[in-house]
Amino acid sequence: MSLSILPTADDSRTNAIFEELIWALSRPGLLRTMPAGGFTAIAESLLDRECTFHVLGDRVLDGESAGDLERDLAATGARRADLAQADYVFAALRSAQAVDDLSRLRIGTLAYPDEAATVFTPANFGTGQQLRLSGPGIRDSVTITVGGIDASFWQMRAKAIRYPLGFDLYLVDGDDVVGIPRSTKVEVL
Amino acid sequence: MTLKDLTKPWAAFNYGFLDESAKRELRRKMLKAVAVPGYQVPYASREVPMARGWGTGGLQATLTLLKPTSVVKVIDQGADDSVNAVSIRKFFARVGGAVETEDTQKATIIQSRHRIPEEKLREDQILVLQVPDPEPxxxxxxxxxxxxxxxxxxxxxxxxxxxxxxxxxxxxxxxxSSYPSMVNGRYVISPSPIPRWDVKKLHQADHLTILSAGREKRIYAVPPYTNVEPLVFDDVPYRVEDHQDKTCYRSNVTGFFMNELPQDDGSSRHELSDSHFGVKQIRRNEGEAVEIAKTWYNNGRMD
Known part of the structure; x- marks a missing residue:
């Protein structure tokens, strides 16, 4: 019996994106580069009919590239849900209003802290606010510079997270991704 | 949106045995496991061609990570050559086209039962531990x-x-074994049935560890640079097995975790539990140029 042991292009892409995501999340603050970029590629590796999503803002989270993120996310089979129920939230956080909206995110329960939201947000690395991260996955501490996120967000995050409850965050800049799980302490410098 | 839109063209076999929806579910759960170190995330745990309890949890985690360039090492009680280890390793080669290795340093994914290798793992390596009972x-x-x-x-x-x-x-x-340990100051885990000797290797390690229990359908993780503290009383320090002064009768190496081999005369001999580490030591003794990485323990002591 011969087996087809080579992955299809889809398999390779989703596997590689997952590998970058788990690297990014297990080493918060470390910049990882995905082979194919963008929110659609991330969604394709993680989302399917078992998940719910919510998009806040949009025109592919700020219109730089044309397309329809909602439609792409729905094409994975995942269902749209209200922000307070959604598993995966794709949100632009450029304004205080957007950050305020996000305060209704699911943070899980003490019995099931995994039933919490995962947030993907566009950001720019290398310019903007300096953040010092510490916690699991980080030796001592690491400093990153992130732009494109409203200053009120980090305060909102600190308030929302009552470890082990809280949400997990990925900052996405084109093909680059930085993971900030709820276990990470973020200090605004 | 209809089911037909979500259906991929027919194929006889999916890469890496698990179908893509199973992999996506595992990916989601593994990410949550990393985000909350030590918390046991429930997952579906699919059927694999192996009985539950023989490493199906580790198998599924590895299959999710697998790609054709992966180099996989499988350990069973320290050995690479037991039936269980060999058949799991061959399975990865067969369904994933992965490269098989026995060398800890060459592996990108190390799936293990009951031991963590003596050579230090690097940050680009992932340790997958098979867990029979995840609940401390x-x-x-x-x-x-x-x-x-x-x-x-x-x-x-x-x-x-x-x-x-x-x-x-x-x-x-x-x-x-399975010594209860506090992860990141919040969750107590069972570090899988590794000896006390190995628990300290998880503390502030360079590598990511994923612990997966297939029968119990739970997956949890210890990210790199995370505190893993065995539960101990202030006045009773944590003690690892007394293998500091034991010497392997085959490789003449002292100060690592040993298997005790009872002899007919009532005495016992010892051999290195980490089999490929032993092989490397023997080759080195015979004059071959063998590269052996830094070890966690030196002269039977850590630090």
Whole structure:
């Protein structure tokens, strides 16, 4: 019996994106580069009919590239849900209003802290606010510079997270991704 | 949106045995496991061509990570050459086209049962531990719903009681494997049935560890640079097995975790438990240029 042991292009892409995501999340603050970029590629590796999503803002989270993120996310089979129920939230956080909206995110329960939201947000690395991260996955501490996120967000995050409850965050800049799980302490410098 | 839109063209076999929806579910759960170190995330645990309890949890985690360029090492009680280890490793080569290795340094994914290699793992390596019983509270709380609440409340008092009773009855803590350990100061985990010798290798390690229990359908993780502290009393320090002064009769190496081999005359001999580490030492003794990485323990001591 011969087996087809080579992955299809889809398999390779989703596997590689997952590998970058788990690297990014297990080493918060470390910049990882995905082979194919963008929110659609991330969604394709993680989302399917078992998940719910919510998009806040949009025109592919700020219109730089044309397309329809909602439609792409729905094409994975995942269902749209209200922000307070959604598993995966794709949100632009450029304004205080957007950050305020996000305060209704699911943070899980003490019995099931995994039933919490995962947030993907566009950001720019290398310019903007300096953040010092510490916690699991980080030796001592690491400093990153992130732009494109409203200053009120980090305060909102600190308030929302009552470890082990809280949400997990990925900052996405084109093909680059930085993971900030709820276990990470973020200090605004 | 119809089901037809979501259906991929027919194929005889999916890469890496698991179908893509199974992999996506595992990816989601693994990411949550990393985000909350030590918390046991429930997952579906699919059927694999192996009986539950023989490493199906580790198998599924590895299959999710697998790509054709992966180099996989599989350990069973320290050995690369047991039937269980060999057949799992061959399975990865067969369904994933992965490269098989016995060398810890060459592997990108190390799936293991009961041991962590003696050579230090690098940050680009992932350790997947097979877990028979992920619940450290099971001995004190058989009801898993209540155990879940206890984890939620960080209510671990009874685990200390178990250790105290061992101390009172036996004069020392006799918990030999699956030593309950606090991860990131919040969740107590069972580090899988690794000996006490190996638990310290998880503390502030360079590598990511994924622990997966297929039969129990739970997956949890220890990210790199995370505190893993065995539960100990202030006045009774943590003790690893007394193998500091044992010498391997085949490789003449001292100060690593050993297998004890009883002899006919009632005495016993010792051999290195980490089989490929032993092979490398023997080759080096025979004059071959063998590269051996830094080890966690030196002369039987850590640090």
């Amino acid at each position: 509270l099971r001995a004190v709380q058989p009801d898993m719903s209540i155990a879940r609440e206890m984890h939620g409340d960080a209510d671990y008092g009874q685990l200390w009681l178990v250790l105290y009773e061992q101390l009172v009855k036996s004069g020392r803590i006799i918990q030999g």
